[in-house]
Amino acid sequence: MTISADPTPSEAAAQAPAPPSRRELNKAATRQAITDAALALLRSKGPGNFTVEDIADAAGISRRTFFNYFGSTDAALASVTHGFLDNAIQQFRLRPADEPVLQSAQEALMALADPMTVAPLAELFTLTQQSSLMSHSELEAWDHCREQITAVARDRASATPGAADELYLRALAGSVISCGKAAMEVWFFRRGADLSPASLAELRQLLIDAMALLGSGFTIGGTPAPSSSASRSS
Amino acid sequence: MTISADPTPSEAAAQAPAPPSRRELNKAATRQAITDAALALLRSKGPGNFTVEDIADAAGISRRTFFNYFGSTDAALASVTHGFLDNAIQQFRLRPADEPVLQSAQEALMALADPMTVAPLAELFTLTQQSSLMSHSELEAWDHCREQITAVARDRASATPGAADELYLRALAGSVISCGKAAMEVWFFRRGADLSPASLAELRQLLIDAMALLGSGFTIGGTPAPSSSASRSS
DNA sequence: TCACCCTTTTACACTACGTGCAAGTTTGCA
DNA sequence: TGCAAACTTGCACGTAGTGTAAAAGGGTGA
Structure with missing residues (x-):
């Protein structure tokens, strides 16, 4: 039903070297945007001083979508x-x-x-x-x-x-x-x-x-x- | 303000061999009641199938008091x-x-x-x-x-x-x-x-x-x- | 281009966690 | 006995994480 957040992009790319379809590109981009946003917030606010909603806003996605990719900050x-x-x-x-x-x-x-x-x-x-x-x-x-x-x-x-x-x-x-x-x-x-x-x-x-x-x-x-x-x- | 949950009873007893005051006895008993209740629930319901409130009820204390002793189940x-x-x-x-x-x-x-x-x-x-x-x-x-x-x-x-x-x-x-x-x-x-x-x-x-x-x-x-x-x- | 199906996002609702606060209650001590 | 500290409790609040159903987006064949 929901997206399994297990496979790392590198793994998926290694198993499917040919078809970077639009869907997969979007997912990879979203995942990257999330980690980038999380790291940026970690830099600016320090550990424990920001919420999932902060990350989601910074990454331009909804809070719920964040949880489709990761289980926690x-x-x-x-x-x-x-x-x-x-x-x-x-x-x-x-x-x-x-x-x-x-x-x-x-x-x-x-x-x-x-x-x-x-x-x-x-x-x-x-x-x-x-x-x-x-x-x-x-x-x-x-x-x-x-x-x-x-x-x-x-x-x-x-x-x-x-x-x-x-x-x-x-x-x-x-x-x-x-x-x-x-x-x-x-x-x-x-x-x-x-x-x-x-x-x-x-x-x-x-x-x-x-x-x-x-x-x-x-x-x-x-x-x-x-x-x-x-x-x-x- | 709140109780620090750090010291284990054995440690406290080792550092203070003489004075098992009433307060300390109560605290030790409460702590023991909590762990006993948690273990009993783990046995009966399995991991992840019970809440802090369940433990508190079984131990005869309030939910809030549980958190005075432990930060989580x-x-x-x-x-x-x-x-x-x-x-x-x-x-x-x-x-x-x-x-x-x-x-x-x-x-x-x-x-x-x-x-x-x-x-x-x-x-x-x-x-x-x-x-x-x-x-x-x-x-x-x-x-x-x-x-x-x-x-x-x-x-x-x-x-x-x-x-x-x-x-x-x-x-x-x-x-x-x-x-x-x-x-x-x-x-x-x-x-x-x-x-x-x-x-x-x-x-x-x-x-x-x-x-x-x-x-x-x-x-x-x-x-x-x-x-x-x-x-x-x- | 359109229609159809599958995937992904989103909003909403709900349970549970963890904490600050301001009472109330118990214990230690003079 | 009375005071001060320690401890418990209820309440409120923000946040985490999940189920669900509807909407948006992408793939595919006619």
């Missing part, structure tokens, strides 16, 4: 994160199946540490003042990503000797997500919304370090010693 | 998780400061794998059908626990040679939480709400295995091989 904002993580999963799936999961994750993340890709996420993070308590939709996006990683790891494991241990898969995927989040949090904390080459290089190094920590079991020399290879605390 | 139910995790942190803090964090986590979790402690959490999990998308308050409880672990790890690291690397602390704490959650998810998936000695033994083994996976960098023999030491897939 948080969900509209979280589409930014969703887009980024969908991108990450896409890169992750492109890695060779015989590569260790941790390395695949690292390589996939490297491919995303460019200004254009990171900028929206960085802005969203700073505007919501990395309050550590993400919105529900935000957390759902990360959890969705975790499930995707689990699925890929499961596929890879099923192609090898024994059947996959569910604990191994879930613990690994969850840890990868946690470490990725940790690296980004530290980066945002140190650099704010700085997107300079030096700052992005530091982000890459943090992501590499985080995956290395995970791969080494958090024991640098046999005991739980902090301070990894390259990244320096400010 | 989710928050009332999440007090179960909150209690469990507060307990875990308490155990965690009792461990010797020179012990590796991962081992402290393991030991703390061992102390909680008894029927009385796990039962409420297990029931909550099964009643909400481990839908993988926890409520906001539920996730907040886990995140609060993560921050506590980070704090303890930071304290321990600051007592050793170099200053603590923020990335190390955050990645470690996040991974510990993720692996703990993974172990519990797998246990709930395999055993449902089974609280028999054998089932609890399996939970303990899963928790041990999860921490071992983390400590070994998820590489059992040098390559990412699944199937850990003792736990068997059903």
